[in-house]
Amino acid sequence: xxxxxxxxxxxFSLVKRDLxxxxxxxxxxxxxxxxxxxMQLCVYTLVFSQIMRAGVEDYYLFLFVALIPWLxxxxxxxxxxxxxxxxxxxxxxxxxxxxxxxxxxxxSQFINMILSFVVVFCVLLISGKGINVLAIxxxxxxxIIEYILGLGxxxxxxxxxxxxxxxxxxxxxxxxxxxxxxxxxxxxSLVPEKFMGLFLLNPMTPVIEAYREILYYKQIPExxxxxxxxxxxxxxxxxxxxxxxxxxxxxxxEL
Amino acid sequence: xxxxxxIEVRHITKKFKIFYDxxxxxxxxxxxxxRRKYEERLVLDDISFSIKKGEGVGLIGRNGCGKSTTLKLLxxxxxxxxxxxxxxxxxxxxxxxxxxxxxxxxGRENIYINAAIFGLTRKEIDAKVDEIIDxxxxxxxxxxxxxxxxxxxxxxxxxxxxxxxxxxxxxxDEILAVGDARFQEKCxxxxxEIKARGTTIVIVSHSLEQIEAICEKSIWxxxxxxxxxxxxxxxxxxxxxxxxxxxxx
Ligand SMILES: Nc1ncnc2c1ncn2[C@@H]1O[C@H](COP(=O)(O)OP(=O)(O)O)[C@@H](O)[C@H]1O
Ligand SMILES: [Mg+2]
Numbered sequence: 019x020x021x022x023x024x025x026x027x028x029x030f031s032l033v034k035r036d037l038x039x040x041x042x043x044x045x046x047x048x049x050x051x052x053x054x055x056x057m058q059l060c061v062y063t064l065v066f067s068q069i070m071r072a073g074v075e076d077y078y079l080f081l082f083v084a085l086i087p088w089l090x091x092x093x094x095x096x097x098x099x100x101x102x103x104x105x106x107x108x109x110x111x112x113x114x115x116x117x118x119x120x121x122x123x124x125x126s127q128f129i130n131m132i133l134s135f136v137v138v139f140c141v142l143l144i145s146g147k148g149i150n151v152l153a154i155x156x157x158x159x160x161x162i163i164e165y166i167l168g169l170g171x172x173x174x175x176x177x178x179x180x181x182x183x184x185x186x187x188x189x190x191x192x193x194x195x196x197x198x199x200x201x202x203x204x205x206x207s208l209v210p211e212k213f214m215g216l217f218l219l220n221p222m223t224p225v226i227e228a229y230r231e232i233l234y235y236k237q238i239p240e241x242x243x244x245x246x247x248x249x250x251x252x253x254x255x256x257x258x259x260x261x262x263x264x265x266x267x268x269x270x271x272e273l
Numbered sequence: 274x275x276x277x278x279x280i281e282v283r284h285i286t287k288k289f290k291i292f293y294d295x296x297x298x299x300x301x302x303x304x305x306x307x308r309r310k311y312e313e314r315l316v317l318d319d320i321s322f323s324i325k326k327g328e329g330v331g332l333i334g335r336n337g338c339g340k341s342t343t344l345k346l347l348x349x350x351x352x353x354x355x356x357x358x359x360x361x362x363x364x365x366x367x368x369x370x371x372x373x374x375x376x377x378x379x380g381r382e383n384i385y386i387n388a389a390i391f392g393l394t395r396k397e398i399d400a401k402v403d404e405i406i407d408x409x410x411x412x413x414x415x416x417x418x419x420x421x422x423x424x425x426x427x428x429x430x431x432x433x434x435x436x437x438x439x440x441x442x443x444x445x446d447e448i449l450a451v452g453d454a455r456f457q458e459k460c461x462x463x464x465x466e467i468k469a470r471g472t473t474i475v476i477v478s479h480s481l482e483q484i485e486a487i488c489e490k491s492i493w494x495x496x497x498x499x500x501x502x503x504x505x506x507x508x509x510x511x512x513x514x515x516x517x518x519x520x521x522x
Binding site: 024 | 398
């Protein structure tokens, strides 16, 4: 822990390089960070207000406020799994606390998500839905919880993938299935009672619910939801730390 | 661990698994669960030694005897199968120079990136950057991309960063053949200067003279064991003798 703090400059430098390099060479450059979620919003609006009527008021907003945070988590699964193996040159040749790589990856994705929230806020205001300032103050709490969750999952998948290369390809399917098993596209009230246990085990369920309570229902999230999310986030991070530190010793030899 | 010890190595054993097929896919893991063919090569066999703070130690031995492996264990890139390694202080290793360099970035940017990988903070790098540039002698090129450098210039920059990070323990693996003769001498003098400041140094080098000039102790590894250790001149004499006879046999 102390050691990771000592390597903070390495984390900053990796994050900076990732954010700078992301849209390098494209004409619109960094603007893509904002254009991407906007385009998605357009597609969803078109599909769900014109073609497939969902029966939820302002369904595109209902979906959008959950989709942006979901995409962060999903990227941690599908992109995070290679965040160590893609740096094998460094891992094989130099010592540094290996945790630096997943931390940098998640942080960079996280900053990207926060920037996307600028679009979310704009859309909420322009659409007339408006925002509840008091509820918004709870947003950083849920951001931090989701960051912890993302870090936990990235620690797990990035270390396991080194020993089980196929995981990288399987995770695409897992991410898709996971999305359908999380109330991203539908309200939790739609879930049959007998599956509720499974849904509550899903760490992303309370997180997505909290986002929706804050942004869509404009309410301060229930303490129960937050507590549930914190518990899941901390548990997953703990598992991630244990798995990663068990496996990291052999990274250089396996790569 | 004793306070004036820098490195303590206790009964370490290192084996490498050499796979004939490097299979990591699920099919291979499921189908050939315990049948993936591999050979275990014992490289270090129950080795122990200790190095005092400020001491200079040379590792010698024939090709493939495990000198680089020992350094990699000390720098914690790889870990022993059994045994224990205790390190007291910040380690900087000059094992693979220039790992983590980005060809499209300038020399200056690479100094920042590389020093960060060694665990320096922004402030520390700011304070060192001029010294590093001066040492590399790349003033005129420091703001051009590293891909335009010659191999010698590239190595000079990498060496300049690695040697200026203020480590307590410096691990060096056959990289003193950096740049031209004059630059080599400069590196060598810099190492002496660092050593004089109290830094512990462990060197692997083909040049026994260099080891004799810097180190108080040589450790000779043969067949995974320490064959002899002690005063460099004496050990080197035995070693050269042995190698001569070894090759005649
Ligand atoms: N990653 C590895 N996988 C398998 N064998 C290795 C690996 N690294 C080194 N070896 C073997 O270990 C032995 C010692 O290597 P090394 O430490 O590089 O020797 P040297 O003393 O020349 O530096 C050699 O026989 C080499 O083939
Ligand atoms: Mg070697």
